[in-house]
Amino acid sequence: xxxxxxxxxxxxxxxxxxxxxxxxxxxxxxxxxxxxxxxxxxxxxxxxxxxxxxxxxxxxxxxxxxxxxxxxxxxxxxxxxxxxxxxxxxxxxxxxxxxxxxxxxxxxxxxxxxxxxxxxxxxxxxxxxxxxxxxxxxxxxxxxxxxxxxxxxxxxxxxxxxxxxxxxxxxxxxxxxxxxxxxxxxxxxxxxxxxxxxxxxxxxxxxxxxxxxxxxxxxxxxxxxxxxxxxxx
Amino acid sequence: xxxxxxxxxxxxxxxxxxxxxxxxxxxxxxxxxxxxxxxxxxxxxxxxxxxxxxxxxxxxxxxxxxxxxxxxxxxxxxxxxxxxxxxxxxxxxxxxxxxxxxxxxxxxxxxxxxxxxxxxxxxxxxxxxxxxxxxxxxxxxxxxxxxxxxxxxxxxxxxxxxxxxxxxxxxxxxxxxxxxxxxxxxxxxxxxxxxxxxxxxxxxxxxxxxxxxxxxxxxxxxxxxxxxxxxxx
DNA sequence: CGGGGGATTTACAAAAGATTTACATGCCGG
DNA sequence: CCGGCATGTAAATCTTTTGTAAATCCCCCG
Numbered sequence: 001x002x003x004x005x006x007x008x009x010x011x012x013x014x015x016x017x018x019x020x021x022x023x024x025x026x027x028x029x030x031x032x033x034x035x036x037x038x039x040x041x042x043x044x045x046x047x048x049x050x051x052x053x054x055x056x057x058x059x060x061x062x063x064x065x066x067x068x069x070x071x072x073x074x075x076x077x078x079x080x081x082x083x084x085x086x087x088x089x090x091x092x093x094x095x096x097x098x099x100x101x102x103x104x105x106x107x108x109x110x111x112x113x114x115x116x117x118x119x120x121x122x123x124x125x126x127x128x129x130x131x132x133x134x135x136x137x138x139x140x141x142x143x144x145x146x147x148x149x150x151x152x153x154x155x156x157x158x159x160x161x162x163x164x165x166x167x168x169x170x171x172x173x174x175x176x177x178x179x180x181x182x183x184x185x186x187x188x189x190x191x192x193x194x195x196x197x198x199x200x201x202x203x204x205x206x207x208x209x210x211x212x213x214x215x216x217x218x219x220x221x222x223x224x225x226x227x228x229x230x231x232x233x
Numbered sequence: 234x235x236x237x238x239x240x241x242x243x244x245x246x247x248x249x250x251x252x253x254x255x256x257x258x259x260x261x262x263x264x265x266x267x268x269x270x271x272x273x274x275x276x277x278x279x280x281x282x283x284x285x286x287x288x289x290x291x292x293x294x295x296x297x298x299x300x301x302x303x304x305x306x307x308x309x310x311x312x313x314x315x316x317x318x319x320x321x322x323x324x325x326x327x328x329x330x331x332x333x334x335x336x337x338x339x340x341x342x343x344x345x346x347x348x349x350x351x352x353x354x355x356x357x358x359x360x361x362x363x364x365x366x367x368x369x370x371x372x373x374x375x376x377x378x379x380x381x382x383x384x385x386x387x388x389x390x391x392x393x394x395x396x397x398x399x400x401x402x403x404x405x406x407x408x409x410x411x412x413x414x415x416x417x418x419x420x421x422x423x424x425x426x427x428x429x430x431x432x433x434x435x436x437x438x439x440x441x442x443x444x445x446x447x448x449x450x451x452x453x454x455x456x457x458x459x460x461x462x463x464x465x466x
Numbered sequence: 467c468g469g470g471g472g473a474t475t476t477a478c479a480a481a482a483g484a485t486t487t488a489c490a491t492g493c494c495g496g
Numbered sequence: 497c498c499g500g501c502a503t504g505t506a507a508a509t510c511t512t513t514t515g516t517a518a519a520t521c522c523c524c525c526g
Contacts, residue, residue: 224391226392
């Protein structure tokens with residue numbers, strides 16, 4: 001990581017703000033914050049942030065308005081909106097420029113961190129982060145070169161294996177079904193009656209490589225009846 | 234951007250179709266199309282789209298019919314209906330068949346894009362809220378990951394269990410009969426003379442997990458002679 | 467052609483889940 | 497109190513899903 005990724009949190013509630021800040025700083029981000037709408041807009045427009053976390057309900061100016069203005073200036077600026085449960089649908093519907101993601105309060109912090117990572121990854125700012133996938137303390141995968149390490153064991157991967165890992169990471173907040181993997185990684189049309197074990201086999205191969213104990217997966221877990229899920233640290 | 238949002242346009246008029254496609258592709262969506270009813274239904278059912286734009290007047294099969302069938306398979310599939318006829322009747326029929334929104338032709342493209350964004354946003358936020366089910370102070374169920382907590386006890390659920398909980402929550406204003414559960418959760422045809430205790434067993438399993446005292450249910454109560462009812466917060 | 471790496475299918479075992487069975491318990495109108 | 501349902505649930509059984517070794521297929525390249 002060459003430079004720290006910079007986040008702006010625009011949130012008036014002290015408790016949420018500091019809670020988020022702590023966690024995100026802990027995850028290695030460079031975090032600033034703003035406590036009300038105008039200050040948030042000001043910072044968002046003047047500073048250069050890789051991602052902005054925007055509460056919807058703010059004193060001075062609401063989050064939608066801010067999002068709008070930010071987008072008016074820079075349509076590629078990544079923004080995640082934090083919406084309160086029960087937000088009026090009309091407000092949502094009236095919104096003219098979309099954020100990159102939405103997280104409904106109350107959210108779990110772990111959940112939010114995953115979303116932040118996913119948005120950054122999608123927006124390419126984390127492009128070089130994408131190239132390296134870390135699991136726990138000692139597993140590392142270099143996705144470009146299809147190589148990796150587990151402790152001091154050298155690993156090599158195939159393209160499919162790496163693609164699977166990347167897709168699973170992009171969706172590490174939920175289990176991904178075999179069908180979805182076939183569709184998104186293999187490019188198969190989703191067909192309810194195809195029957196193949198290919199995905200399972202690839203999972204097994206990956207486990208043999210990245211798991212300390214393949215019989216007791218720590219990272220590549222199966223959610224029975226739903227698919228597989230990659231547990232990022 | 235790795236995960237583009239996928240739209241399906243079902244529209245027979247060449248001019249409208251390509252016009253829409255251009256604009257939506259410009260807005261960053263991954264767009265496919267179908268030119269008639271059967272093809273549209275086929276793609277809608279086989280591929281996985283985040284949103285389907287459905288013309289009402291189509292050769293082969295009308296849009297309402299298609300919408301109906303789509304919903305029969307996936308009740309959460311977002312659909313926007315497009316129609317030339319601006320009568321209230323069409324709107325009502327479209328919405329009652331489960332379309333998420335309705336746009337009358339001729340529409341401005343900007344208008345349509347806004348609707349598309351709004352529907353996507355709603356379905357996403359909706360999914361987000363749906364994914365977590367809270368009961369009282371200390372019970373929480375993560376429906377996507379089939380996991381939960383009761384106080385500091387970790388819980389794990391099966392697909393069926395979670396589906397039952399979700400259906401009961403959706404109807405938490407009344408008791409739901411066993412037959413209805415069998416029909417809606419299991420997909421059995423409603424048959425008054427089948428005799429099975431499956432529902433009861435699943436209820437018992439759920440109680441063992443989510444109830445502090447399974448013998449004295451607080452959340453998953455039985456309404457004798459009527460079925461079960463979930464008491465949400 | 468032939469070899470080789472990777473992908474896929476086959477085949478079977480094991481595990482988890484769903485359902486049935488069987489019996490216990492409890493509720494309610496007479 | 498009694499009889500008849502409706503419900504609760506442990507245990508047995510059946511079904512589906514998953515793990516995985518080994519065989520086979522496929523495609524690229526010399």
